[in-house]
Amino acid sequence: MKYIYDHDMHIHSRLSPCSGDENQTPRRILDYALANGLTTVAVTDHFWDPSVGECSNWYKPLNIEHLSKSLPLPQDDKVRFLFGCETDMDMKGNIGLAKDNFDVFDFVIVSTTHFHMEGFTVPAGMTKEERKERYVRRFHQLLNSDIPFHKTGIAHLTCNLIDRSSQKAHIETVDMVSDNEFYEIFCGVARSGLGVELNIYVNWYNGDELSRVLRPYRIAKECGCKFYLGSDSHHNTNLLNAPQKLTSTLDAFPLEEKDKFIVK
Secondary structure, three states: OEOOOOEEEEEOOOOOOOOOOOOOOHHHHHHHHHHOOOOEEEEEEEOOOOOOOOOOOOOOOOOHHHHHHHOOOOOEOOEEEEEEEEEOEOOOOOEOOOHHHHHHOOEEEEEOOOOOOEOOOEOOOOOHHHHHHHHHHHHHHHHOOOOOHHHEEEEOOOOHHHOOOOOOHHHHHHHHOOHHHHHHHHHHHHHHOOEEEEOOOHHHOOHHHHHHHHHHHHHHHHOOOEEEEOOOEOOHHHHHHHHHHHHHHHHHOOOEHHHEOOOO
């Protein structure tokens, strides 16, 4: 059975500083779900747990008290609305949410690709080769973490934040990772039960570029990974465009329902 677009597991609200859109409220997110027949959505604002250790000034205000301003989430019998977060990894590979605090959230996204936060998530001034090595290392650090993988997803693993030095530089970093390296990563992801996020701006790429971007996802599928859709919407206008973005991704990378990651 063809994979159905019936969820969106990566949505920011006005509480994320990269949003700041007063119209991007939990109520609007629920309305988006109802308008598009979605059965599950998650609000995943940026978060750093101060009990883990020091973080960047950008992350310092983004604690549980801040994210809890979304609660209680609006409810509807037709939609499962998850209280989630998007957290990060620092340069040492520490995940910004202590294991004991995972129970606060229904779903947690960990970003391995926030390379734009130099000095916090990655060293400054990396060469292309160092960027590629850091990209691979962060996947392994996540896999070696003691966290509940069954409620955790890997955010936007081929996004342009890997390298913003030019429009297509992030693709070049992905190209440098060998098939064998990706097989090792995604066989580990499949064993762990981590979800793999589909969050691809298909219209950004020509045919060859899109094929190169999709390579790790194809390998992940061969390894038996499970996938969830995430629009990464930050503004209400993004929610209006999310159905086209997510269905275009499924057109470019066809999946079946058995490939779907589901938060229990």
